[in-house]
Amino acid sequence: MTNNLKVERAIHNLTQADLAEKIGVSRQSINAMEKNKYVPSTVLALKIAKLFGKSVEEIFFLEETD
Amino acid sequence: MTNNLKVERAIHNLTQADLAEKIGVSRQSINAMEKNKYVPSTVLALKIAKLFGKSVEEIFFLEETD
DNA sequence: TCTATATGTAAAGTTTTCTTTACTTTTGAT
DNA sequence: ATCAAAAGTAAAGAAAACTTTACATATAGA
Secondary structure: OEEOHHHHHHHOOOOHHHHHHHHOOOHHHHHHHHOOOOOOEHHHHHHHHHHHOOOHHHOEEOOOOO | OEEOHHHHHHHOOOOHHHHHHHHOOOHHHHHHHHOOOOOOEHHHHHHHHHHHOOOHHHOEEOOOOO
16 A cells, blocks of 8 residues: 655645644654555544545545565 | 445345355454454455446445544 | 255354554655 | 654564364254
């Protein structure tokens, strides 16, 4: 799975720390998500999508390997 | 978080075992998801939404406590 | 009623998510 | 060039996801 987090953060002018605080995770978790180090939970995906005013599918993308 | 899985399965006439097989998890995982025993990963949510032809938001719902 | 299929649940174990702390590197403004 | 903020990364540990096995219950049809 990949994602658009970096772009969405840029659009909304948020740092990793800002986003982390808004959705209630650590900054390192956001960094790891952006770097595709791990797959976030559906609760996090829903929170992020809601914050950015988009659907989960517009931010997180399945890959062949998933 | 809650979800619509049971309804969507009914619409598509799938057993828990069927759904489990289609998205590549154990039947018990599907059962636990339906019973809100745990929060699935975003990959699973995307796969389930795709299978049912709906968005993640139409199947999984944030709650106050999330 | 008997039987098969579907669902619920539990316990133990593995894997992955996510946190905390802490340090390094990059980037941008002055 | 310097300084501060932002991003990258790593390691150890806690918490949660997910598996396997196994058994109990429910449901529906023959």
